[in-house]
Structures are given as structure tokens and as C-alpha cells.
Amino acid sequence: MNNIGIENDVGEDSPAQSETESTDKAQAVPTKITRRRGGVLVWSHVNKARRIALFRRRRSASLPPSYEPDAQKGSKQSDEDVLTKAVDSSYKHHPPVNRPPKGILTVTLLDSTDLPAMDENGFSDPYCKISLGSQKHKSKVQFKTLNPQWKEKFDFRVFEGDDVLSIEVWDRDFPSADDYMGSCKVELGTLVPDKTYDLTLPLVDSGCGSIHLLLCLSGMVVNEMDECDGPQNHVTAESYGWMSSLKLKSIRDVGQLKVKIRGISGLNMGGNSNLFATLEVGNSQMRTDVVHKCASPTWDKTFCFNVNDIHDDLEVVVYNERKTGKNEFVGKAIIPLLRLNNGTAKMCVLKDKHCNMKAKAGGVVKLECYFVYNHIRAAIRTFKPREVKMMEKEEKFNRKVLMSNIRRATYLGRTLLSTWHFIQSLWSWQDKWLSALSFFLFVMACILAELWMVFPLLILLLLFGYMVVYVRGHHLWQIGSRRKSRHRDEDDEEEESSMEEGEEGSELEDEGDPTAEDQSKAGISQTFKQLQRVLLLLQTLLGQLADLGERVHNFCHWRVPWLCWLAITVLTVAMVIVYFIPLRYIILAWGVNKFTKRLRNPHYIDNQELLDFISRAPTYKQLHQWNEALMQIKSKMLKAQISSSGNEGLVST
DSSP states (O other), X not given: OOOOOHHHHXXXXXXXXXXXXXXXXXXXXXXXXXEOGGGOEEEESOOHHHHHHHHHHHHHHHSOTTOOOXXXXXOOOOHHHHHHXXXXXXXXXXXXXXXXXXXXXXXXXXXXXSOOOOSTTSOOOEEEEEEXXXXXXXXXXXXXXXXXXXXXXEEEEEOTTOOEEEEEEEEOOSSSOOEEEEEEEEEGGGOOTTOEEEEEEEOBTSSSOEEEEEEEEEOXXXXXXXXXXXXTSOOOTGGGSGXXXXXXXXXXXXXXXXXEEEEEEEEOOOTTOOEEEEXXXXXXXXXXXXXXXXXXXXXXXXXXXXXXXXXXXXXXXXXXXXXXXXXXXXXXXXXXXXXXXXXXXXXXXXXXXXXXXXXXXXXXXEEEEEEEEOHHHHHHHHTSOOOOOTTOOOOOOOHHHHHHHHHHHHHHHHHHHHHHHHHHHHHTTSSXXXXXHHHHHHHHHHHHOOGGGHHHHHHHHHHHHHHHHHHTTOOHHHHHHHTGGGGGXXXXXXXXXXXXXXXXXXXXXXXXXXXXXXXXXXXXXXXXXXXXXXXXXXHHHHHHHHHHXXXXXXXXXTSSHHHHHHHHHHHHHHHHHHHHSOHHHHHHHHHHXXXXXXXXXXXXXXXXXXXXXXXXXOOHHHHHHHXXXXXXXTHHHHHHHHHHTTOTTOOOO
């Protein structure tokens, strides 16, 4: 059957006759109608005349009687153009493809507090609608809460004219219409590119409530001098030297990190990949622009981070952008800030999500870092609580994690038990010479020792650990390889947790009439939840106990040398203070400080300085994540990839 064009449809005959003829001719054609989003119908296996005829009938049925078509007004606009505009208007929430974006706005939706109660039970089921221009995203629904925690991340492409970010909070009501709870807006013109903003915005039109989020505008097109040389980002060693300790405005202003990400090489991916990288230090997040259709992207982009704790890690995560759905994870690299070499190119092997093994796609990311910090401010910050990551999810009960924590705690208990057995062997004189020497040292210590002598003894123990590590050659990767098998069970933690969450959520979805059967099911579910809480508490306590033992062990074995030298300095100062000042005055000063802290600072949060100090030492899992030696089993292949990209010799040892 021949296709009928627009000229045949609007020829010399009357419009009604031509429409009837085209409709009769098109009735013999098999049709297939499918519905897409936005209410737009997509026809396949039909000719152009039938599409126009069906569109005319739909339009004439929906228009008022006083409507005059554009053809009668003298316009030369055809029905095909009108149909095209109608289809395009239904996809207004999609950004135009032909316009390149100015940058990427990363919105991290954290939580909200004091929301109004919209339901009869005194709670709400809030969710957020976030829009920028024609782009829209929606968060998950948090049921029965006035203080929801979303912890979700959304990316928006910033085009010309996109100046306002709108955030609306709604209450989910099914099957009735959702209730509006409030909104807030952010002007993008006030944001500085490549800087993370921690904002708490009050909700308008609600009378109460606020929303907490992180914003970062990155990937902006700037001039060629992209080296963070602005006055606000100028990093020099003199600005964070010893003499400038009193000039710094805040104790949190510890240092600055400048990271230049060169690119990625050696990826086993196709040439149609759209790769970008995100960089994170603490709660500061930045990202590069997307390099389209390239398996070896080159960015040469420099980012500046304000460092609040020198014991944080630099996390580099590479993604493959997808037009629909979640971005594909490619690889991840974790680098401690204290292991960065200033001015030296560093090649980091990409690993999986848990940094336990090499990523499936392989690849090496090339970085150049320059890190300066003030030692005095860093030392003071070390005895403060660590900053909690805002995107870190709450710990949930997991059977494999519980068994792993039990094994770790058992290993720690065996170590303490073996130490106690050694002391008992000295008392039982199993080794006469060793027991005699121990007895002589004990008697001399009781006669001659004083309190200040404890501190040089601890210093000698730390120095002995230094000699064991650096003289005998016990390297970091050896400890990580010994404990490698202890963390294999945690690989499936995220997947199993999500499955358990899904099962728990499915149990609570049905809320019908409280029949006897439903009440029995609710009682079983409540008992199961209580058992989960007890097991979660046991899992948390065992994990904290095992972490403490591993941190103490790694601290004594000089896994973080800066931390050990700080301990030696503090012990030396304490020895001098105890030697010259009587003990009663030291205890008096300590008690006065403890009792008056809340009076001097009403918002003070009490902390344990010793535990905060030990928390900076790594666990075995962190050592394994930092480990680069295990990733170099095929070092010849890695060097071949680096030399092929023209960067041989930049590999840091």
C-alpha cells in the first residue's frame, strides 16, 4: 500500500472529505498502539496519513468550540509540526541533547527534622521532589517519621538558565492525593564551583521543619589556569607552618589538599563508555566532567579540599554514566592523606566496592597531590572525636558480620589469654632464669620506681616496636595479607543487608484490619524484631571490641608513624610535668577542667581523649583496603600499561 503524504491529505477536496478518505484507507493497515510516559501514544506499522487523522480527531475532541485552527488564521504550520510539538512538550523534564551542560550539580539529600504531622497517627510519610529547570528527581518514602533520613545522592546537569534548585517535601498518601508539607529553594548563583556546601534550610509554607543537604557544583568550564590558584585556595607551606599556628581562625582549619586527577588508563571497557570520577575527603565531595565514548579519559582537573582531620582518606570512585537508571560502578581507590607524596605522580589501582580485590574492569588512575597541614592543629584535632560521614548508613544486623566479629573478638581474647598464661608461667618458675630476672626487676621497681618513670618505659616500648618494624623489615602489606581471610566474609554484607531490609519491609507493608491472625503475625514479627535488636547490640559490641584490639596492635607496630611520634612527644611532655609538679595538683587541674567544661561551653560534647586518639589507628580491614602491594601481583603487566601511556617512571613505590 502506498503511503499518502500531507499534500494528498489537504488537497483540493474539503477537509472533512479528505479526512474521511484517509481514515478509510488507513483502516486496512494493521496497527499496534503502545503507551509511553507522559501519556504519549507511539504508533508502529501505520502510515503518516493515519497518524495525522487520529491526531486530528483527538485534538478536535479536546479543543473548545471557539477554537480556530492555525490554517484559518493564516499560519503555514502543518499538522505534522503540531504533532511534533505535542510529542516534544510531553518530554519537558528531559534536558535538550544538543545543548552542552555548564556543569554538574551534586545534591546529597541527608535528612530532615521537625516535620509537621500530616496523618492521623501523628506521623508523616515524607519524601522529596528535587527539580532544577526541566530535570526532576524523587527520593524514597520514609514511613511513619517526622525526622526522616534519606542519605541519597542526585546529579543534575546545569544548563543556561538553570538558576534555582527547588526542593519540595510531600507526605505520601495512598490511594488519596499526596499532601504538600513545605519547600525551599537555593540560588545557584551564590555557589562557588568545586566547593562542598553543608546547608540546613528551613521549609517555607509549613511553619516548622528544616532539611539538611550537601551541594557541590563541579565540572564547570573554566579558563586554562585551572590550578586552584585563587586567593581563597592558595596553598603554601608557610601558611600552615609552625609559626602560623596561632594565626589560624579555627581549630578545624588543619590543612589543605590539592589533587590533580590526570586520567585513567588500562581499563578493559569498550569505547562507548562515558566515564567520570568523584573525589571525596571526609564529607567534601567533588566530581569531574563526563568524557563521552572513551575508555581512557583524560581530565587534568585540579580540586582543592579543606582538610579537617589528617587521618581521613582520599576516595576516588570511577563511574560509567548511564542515561537511564543508576550509574555503573567501575572502580574505587582509597589513599590515606598521610601517605601522599607531595609533587609526585601516584598510580592507584582501581579495586572493587569494598577494596578487597582488583576491579573487574581493571585500570589505573593517575593522581598528583600536594598536601600541607599544621602539625599543632592536627595534634589537637587527633584527640577530638572523628567526624562521622553523613552518607554512612546505620548498621543493621547481618549474620555474616556477626560471625566475623565473633572470630575477631575470639582472636583478641586468645591473645590476652596467652599473655595471662605467660605471666602465670613466670610465677610458677617454669623458666628459672626468666622468672628470676622478672622477680629482680619487680623488686627494684617497687623500691626505686616513681610515677614519672612510667612514661619513659612506654616510650621505650614504642621505640622497640619501631626497631622491630623498620629494622627487621615487617612491612604494612604483610600484616594486611595475614588478615586477608578474616574479611572475605564481609564481601556480601551489602547485598545480604539489602535482602534483609526487603524482607523486613515486606512484613510491614500489609496494614489491614487487626484480625486474630494479623495479631498473631504481629506478635511473631515483634518478637523477631526484639531478637534482631539484641543480636545487633551483640554484633556492635563485639565489633567495637575487636576494632579496639586491632587498632592498639597496629599502633604499637607503627602502621601510622605520625601517630606514634605524636604519642612519644605527648609522653615526654607528661613525664616532665609529672616530674616537676606534684600529683595532687595534676589531679586538681584535671578535675577542675572536667567540671567546668560544660559551664564554659554549653554545647560541649564529652569525649574520651585516649579512645579518640586510638581511633586514628587503622584496623586490619583498613590496612587491607590501603594495601597496594597485593594489587601488584602482576606488576609486569601494570608497568607495561603505564609505559604504553607514556608515564613510565611515575609509579610511586
